[in-house]
Amino acid sequence: MAAADRGEGPPPSPRRNLATNNFSGNLPYSISNMASIEYLNLSHNSLAQQIGDLFGNLSSLSELDVSFNKLTGDLPTSIGSLSNISSLYMQNNQLTGSVNVLSGLGLTTLNIANNNFSGWIPKEFSSIPDVILNGNSFLNGPAPPPPPFMPPPPRRPRSRPNRSGGSGNAPKGSESSTSQGGKNGLQTASLVGIIVGSILAALCVLLLLVLCIRKSRKRKDDSSTESKDFVGPLSVNIEEVSNREIPEQGLENTAMKVLPAEKMTPERVYGKTGSMRKTKVPITATPYTVASLQVATNSFCQDSLLGEGSLGRVYKADFPNGKIMAVKKVDSAAISLQEEDDFLEVVSSMSRLRHPNIVPLTGYCVEHAQRLLVYEYIGNATLHDMLHFSDEMSRRLTWNIRVRIALGTARALEYLHEVCLPSVVHRNFKSANILLDEEHNAHLSDCGLAALTPNTERQASITNTSNAPEFSMSGIYTVKSDVYSFGVVMLELLTGRKPLDSSRERSEQSLVRWATPQLHDIDALSKMVDPALNGMYPAKSLSRFADIIALCVQPEPEFRPPMSEVVQQLVRLMQRASIVRRQSGEELGFSYRAPEREGDTRDISF
Structure with missing residues (x-):
């Protein structure tokens, strides 16, 4: 400057x-x-x-x-x-x-x-x-209300000497007695003020002394129970967010709020010999019995099966109170944390992940060597199924909805990477793990599950075709690897293609290799767009969407942006669109086919 x-x-x-x-x-x-x-x-x-x-x-x-x-x-x-x-x-x-x-x-x-x-x-x-x-x-909590208005005390009138002799109406004796009475009143008020002030000061000193003694005792208790090799569970740095609102700008949806998570208070559990056995933490999720989950899933029958992943199968559970949940029956052979206490620590951390775009863990079960996780049920379909299962389903995903899905999942990753302490790496981010509700709002599933399988890189690389290149070469997976996988999902939203499709000709089987060279070519970009969109998209929005993808799928992890920047760019994309939406169609520069019905234009916003 x-x-x-x-x-x-x-x-x-x-x-x-x-x-x-x-x-x-x-x-x-x-x-x-x-x-x-x-x-x-x-x-x-x-x-x-x-x-x-x-x-x-x-x-x-x-x-x-x-x-x-x-x-x-x-x-x-x-x-x-x-x-x-x-x-x-x-x-x-x-x-x-x-x-x-x-x-x-x-x-x-x-x-x-x-x-x-x-x-x-x-x-x-x-x-x-x-x-x-x-x-x-x-500081936590709402700001205190301003103090009530207190009028200033009335000033005592000062008696001025009457140099000109005064009016002569008041006798001198009366003046003398009034002056003497004022002095006595002042002395009495001063004395009372000194006594009250001394009492208040003594109370403050006593209160501070009590607080110091309690704090000193608490430190002694903490130091006596500390262990050098203790590793605390995941904590969520959400206190200072203070009911942070995360709106879907430019959309019809109302603002969403991140709920503040409760503090975790690690405790020590000692065995009969006095040695520390395990570290336990309170769990906010609801404990279930195996019997109750068997009843809700009809003994985990095939009709209740919703899907299957690398950790086990997921079943739909109908509880007697009318609630519908999704129960993941974890395959014990697929996880490395076999000890019950280790599993519960991971469950405790997962139960504190609270974000409107993350599927919340609401319950768990550890009876009879079983490991089951209970999630909120999202009743529509996965993004993978909507995009790739049938043309009819993919046509429901208009350009507006696809941009909204991208922003919702970006905010979920931003929360995991930049709000949680330590950062939570998803490790299995893909379109099959993005659940859509009836309004097509995105909900990211399997958040925090990577802690159960720290040594299953081979399994993850087989099941996730959206993995970053550094993971495939060295097995190293970081938050920037999640950013790469997010870019691949954005490519799926843009093109309607799978990340890896062996049914296509060899040069087009890998989505990233085929699409990346064309992201900055306007003519080639328009040919890449999912045919299910039927040409109904704004050209400027498409170009900005492609620019974000190009940043995320860069081969070098250090050049990929943090998710907070990705969120900001997607929000700005929507803000710019809300400005130009008021302009005429000629100024917009839309690239779309003329709709057959008048109502078809309602989804062209961005």
């Missing part, structure tokens, strides 16, 4: 995109003179130091992005004067202090994740459709 610091600001254009330019230093003061600026993107640079009061004159600014820099200090008060701001991205900096200055802005998108903000989360944030707050040090 050297040129900008010398006062040579950017030309007066309403949109300035200065992202990814290796700018350093602080934000230049010349920004404050850009009164007509509407969009300013300074993300992915090396900007540092505190943000100055630069925003007082920027009443036209509607989107500001300073994410992925090294900005420090508190937010300036002038940022609260951005009357037209709707999108604010400040994630991945080192900003501190309170965020109350943002509470009065008319924001629809706010991302301040991964900073050092503290204090209470303003209640106004709950009305922002797309807000991301994790990675800060906010």
Whole structure:
């Protein structure tokens, strides 16, 4: 930003995109003179130091992005004067202090994740459709109400000496007695104030002493039970998210909320000899008996069978109370954690994965050497079946629905990779593990199951044809491997083809090898689109969708984006679409066939 610091600001254009330019230093003061600026993107640079009061004159600014820099200090008060701001991205900096200055802005998108903000989360944030707050040090719970108004105490009138002799109406004796009474009252009030203050101070000291003693005892108890080789179970870093809303922007669906997970409290269990036997943690899932699950699944009969995976079969369970669940009967030979306590630790971690796009684990059973997992039942079909089972099913997946499925699963992976601590690697991400409900909302299944099978790379590579190349070569699987698999699923959504199809000619059997060279060729791209879409898609949206795929399926893991960036790009794709949706068909540049029925156009939004 050297040129900008010398006062040579950017030309007066309403949109300035200065992202990814290796700018350093602080934000230049010349920004404050850009009164007509509407969009300013300074993300992915090396900007540092505190943000100055630069925003007082920027009443036209509607989107500001300073994410992925090294900005420090508190937010300036002038940022609260951005009357037209709707999108604010400040994630991945080192900003501190309170965020109350943002509470009065008319924001629809706010991302301040991964900073050092503290204090209470303003209640106004709950009305922002797309807000991301994790990675800060906010206090839990709602902000306290402001203190009630207390009128100031009446001032005691000061008696001024009557230098001119006064009016002569009041006798001197009366003046003397009044003055003497005021002094006595003041002395009495001072004495009472000193006594009350001393009592309060003593109570505070006593309270602090009690708290210190209790804390010291607690530390002693913790240190006496700690073991150096203890490895705690998965914990979910969700407390500071504080009911984070994750909306489907541009869609008809209502906003979805991530529920805060309960804290896990590891406990020690000692055997008869006094040695530590196992580490146990509370489980939020419901325990079931084998008998109850046998009744619900009709003794695991073939008619109740829903599907089969590498870990075992899944059955539909109808319980007497009317609830319908999906029961996974885990094959003991397929898992490496044979000890019951080890299995329960994994179940405890899985039961705390809570996200609207993740199939929740609601129950379990460990009786009679059986290992069963009970999930919420998603009643429509898998994405794999919808895309590849029949043309009639795939035609139901309009372009809007496919983009929504991509965004939902991207948000599920973002939660696993960047909200959970430690990060949860799915390891088996594929279209067959994406369940669709009746409204075609995506729900990712088998999350956390990789912990049960840490030594089954060979099985996973056989059952998942969407695996990243580094896994096939070295057996190494990371969060970036999940990103690659996500890109393959996006390719399935785009083309309607399977990841590996031996029925096709040799050059087209591998979806990634066939499709990747054509993703940036507009003409070739239009020929790749799933014929089931019948040409009903917007050309611009298709091109942006292909750009995201190209980033995800790069051969080198280090070049693949984190899922938070993928989510952001998909959301922006939808935001741009919502803007151009109001324009005429000629301005949109749609590439589609004329529909036979008037109602067929309703799904062309993006």
